[in-house]
Amino acid sequence: MSSVYVFPGQGAQAVGMGHDLYENNAAAREVFDAADAVLDTKLSDIIFNGPMETLTLTANVQPAILTTSIAMFRAANLKKPDYVAGHSLGEYTALCVAGALSLEDAIKLVRLRGEEMQKAVPAGQGAMAVVLGMNIEELKKVCETAEAQTNAICDIANDNCDGQIVISGATVAIERAMELAKEAGAKRAMKLPLSVPPHSRLMAPVAEKMQIALDNTEIKTPIVPLISNKTCQPMTDVNEIKESLVYQITHGVRWRESVLNMVDLGITDLTEIGPGNALVGLVSRITDKINVHKLEI
Helix, strand or coil: CCCEEEEEECCCCCCCCCHHHHHHHHHHHHHHHHHHHHHHCHHHHHHCCCCHHHCCHHHHHHHHHHHHHHHHHHCCCCCCCEEEECCCCCHHHHHHHCCCCCCHHHHHHHHHHHHCCHHHHHCCCCEEEEEEECCCCHHHHHHHHHHHHCCCEEEEEEEECEEEEEEEHHHHHHHHHHHHHHCCCEEEECCCCCCCCCCCCCCCHHHHCCCCCCHHHCCCCCCEECCCCCCCCCCCCCCHHHHHHHHHHHHCHHHHHHHHHHHHEEEEEEEEECCCCHHHHHHHHHCCCCCECCCCC
């Protein structure tokens, strides 16, 4: 029997998240105050009071979700797990919990990641869509066809679970892929409310900036392995971790495969820590061999 703590990515945000913890828990308050100090701005005010449009700006929402997740983790005073994992942005949170990244460095890195994502693709030129009811191999073919027909990038961004896959890339290619997916039997294909197309090749300029930032950041060997979005396998080597964090910017999150590998690793208990409960829902759809929990504090 072993355990894993998992941490959410963008999309888990809600105005007011963590406010009660800030008011009532000293350990959590320290985390929010640290984020405000590191960023030299009142991120906590945006988190607690919004408006939602400001919170969901990529440069704000990434440090906001990381900060809230770490505040929840520290407030709960949990025991050490056997593994950690994160969905996209959540990998930075996981590495902070595992002692590989300091809180301050993690906040700086995800703020930079969000800022560079906003700059990389002009508004309206990038898009994401969720496709329901197709398997990964079918949708890969759809993406290839859409790319060939539009001469624009269309990539698999998130393989979340059987029948729920997110695609990312140029708006024209994503819109064509949605049409093709429906023609090929997808139950639904819906655009997501994001102007940034993460986990696609359009993010190559971001990967270059993050490579430089990570090379200039101290990353320690984590006290427990990170189950990587890149390999779906436990990872502790610092150079491999840096490479994985850069890689995930332009490549898809292999969440379904990661969870299946958790079963193979003997993980029996999974706890999601952070705002929202999307990950426990996905895990429950992927396997019934892992007991899922949502940290409620």
